[in-house]
Amino acid sequence: MDLTPRTNDESSAPSKKKRRWMPIVIVVAAMSAGGVVVTKFLTSAIDYYCNVDEVGSRSGCEGERRLRVQGIVEEGSVKQQDGGTSFVMVFNLEKIKVVYAGDPGGVFQECIPVVAHGRVVDGTLESDRIEVKHSNSYVEKNKTRLDTANKEAAACSVSEG
Amino acid sequence: MTPNSGTGTSATRRLGVLVIVLAIALALFGLRFSAEDVVQGSTVRIMYVHVPSIWTAYIAFILTAICSGVYLSRRQRSLAWDRVAGASAEIGVLFVAVSLVTGSLWGRLTWGTYWVWDARLTSTAFLFITYVGYLAVRRLDGTHRQRARRSSVMALLAILEIPLVHFSVNLWRSLHQDASVADPNAKVKLDGLMLFSLFLGLVTFTLLFVWLVLHRQRTMLLEDSFADRGLDVAIAERRNEAGAQ
Numbered sequence: 428m429d430l431t432p433r434t435n436d437e438s439s440a441p442s443k444k445k446r447r448w449m450p451i452v453i454v455v456a457a458m459s460a461g462g463v464v465v466t467k468f469l470t471s472a473i474d475y476y477c478n479v480d481e482v483g484s485r486s487g488c489e490g491e492r493r494l495r496v497q498g499i500v501e502e503g504s505v506k507q508q509d510g511g512t513s514f515v516m517v518f519n520l521e522k523i524k525v526v527y528a529g530d531p532g533g534v535f536q537e538c539i540p541v542v543a544h545g546r547v548v549d550g551t552l553e554s555d556r557i558e559v560k561h562s563n564s565y566v567e568k569n570k571t572r573l574d575t576a577n578k579e580a581a582a583c584s585v586s587e588g
Numbered sequence: 589m590t591p592n593s594g595t596g597t598s599a600t601r602r603l604g605v606l607v608i609v610l611a612i613a614l615a616l617f618g619l620r621f622s623a624e625d626v627v628q629g630s631t632v633r634i635m636y637v638h639v640p641s642i643w644t645a646y647i648a649f650i651l652t653a654i655c656s657g658v659y660l661s662r663r664q665r666s667l668a669w670d671r672v673a674g675a676s677a678e679i680g681v682l683f684v685a686v687s688l689v690t691g692s693l694w695g696r697l698t699w700g701t702y703w704v705w706d707a708r709l710t711s712t713a714f715l716f717i718t719y720v721g722y723l724a725v726r727r728l729d730g731t732h733r734q735r736a737r738r739s740s741v742m743a744l745l746a747i748l749e750i751p752l753v754h755f756s757v758n759l760w761r762s763l764h765q766d767a768s769v770a771d772p773n774a775k776v777k778l779d780g781l782m783l784f785s786l787f788l789g790l791v792t793f794t795l796l797f798v799w800l801v802l803h804r805q806r807t808m809l810l811e812d813s814f815a816d817r818g819l820d821v822a823i824a825e826r827r828n829e830a831g832a833q
Contacts, residue, residue, distance in 0.1 A: 474707075474761040475707065532699075533700030534631075535700065559698060563767065565628075565779060566625060567622075567779040
């Protein structure tokens with residue numbers, strides 16, 4: 428129950444109406460400005476990763492800093508030895524060797540996009556964290572589909588990028 | 589509806605039965621009839637709950653904003669709009685939480701980690717926190733109309749986060765994949781029964797949301813009526829005290 432006293436001063440109505448719109452206009456303007464800043468100027472800060480071909484060339488992807496690098500695991504490049512894993516990531520025809528101390532989790536496999544966290548030392552990404560980046564395609568697992576998927580996967584290294 | 593009546597009607601009871609039947613069908617299609625994914629295996633089945641959850645949350649928050657806008661714009665401000673807005677937001681928060689939990693489990697199995705601070709996950713967490721804040725604002729001291737006015741303004745601002753969350757995967761590079769169904773290029777990338785199961789999940793969760801909102805907004809009406817009656821009793825007692833002196 429609202430017990431607040433009310434006044435019926437009609438003469439002040441138009442100015443009140445104007446005043447009611449002002450905060451809305453200010454909020455919309457501020458949010459629009461914020462939206463432009465976030466979507467146009469903070470892109471490199473908000474982007475989760477750099478692609479392999481951008482390491483050392485794109486703003487925010489300088490080689491001397493800790494990076495998250497995204498690329499496709501090259502077919503036949505995965506090697507596991509001494510409890511570690513090494514493989515080659517490729518994107519836009521550029522390649523980088525990745526060394527990871529452990530067994531990558533998730534659905535890590537060849538011909539799949541991954542994001543590797545780490546530092547580039549002498550042209551090799553020394554990674555301490557691997558994340559598998561799943562695509563937005565969902566393919567049923569049955570024999571016919573599997574054959575097709577295997578054929579597509581066989582060509583992944585040359586078609587990606 | 590009188591304060592002593594329940595929150596169900598024959599229509600809501602029928603709707604409830606329909607939701608149960610659809611939920612059983614979803615469980616059958618999601619867990620048994622639809623195939624495993626060629627890469628993810630059975631992990632893909634989490635999608636039949638994860639995607640409908642965030643879809644329902646979007647609907648809930650849009651409904652909250654619409655009802656809040658109607659409440660503020662009408663000369664005769666009916667608190668019914670505010671109650672639907674509040675009920676919808678509560679259920680929306682619940683569904684965002686379900687989406688975050690199921691997404692986190694899916695991420696552990698697919699990405700190899702429960703959580704990353706990429707644009708999609710971070711903006712979704714922010715959306716969740718915003719609407720928890722909205723619910724907190726509704727609990728502030730004040731009259732029903734004060735509650736309605738404050739929360740309506742907040743709902744109209746909070747709704748601007750929805751496009752940010754949804755399009756975050758297009759605006760920025762994210763570990764989270766792009767949309768599979770709500771793709772701007774309209775290319776559906778789900779095989780056979782996977783798409784049907786997902787569609788069934790969307791229908792089931794949407795109807796469940798409607799059922800929950802109907803009951804919750806009626807519960808809120810009972811709460812408001814109870815609070816009003818309590819105030820009326822307090823005023824009457826005070827008048828009696830004043831009359832006795």
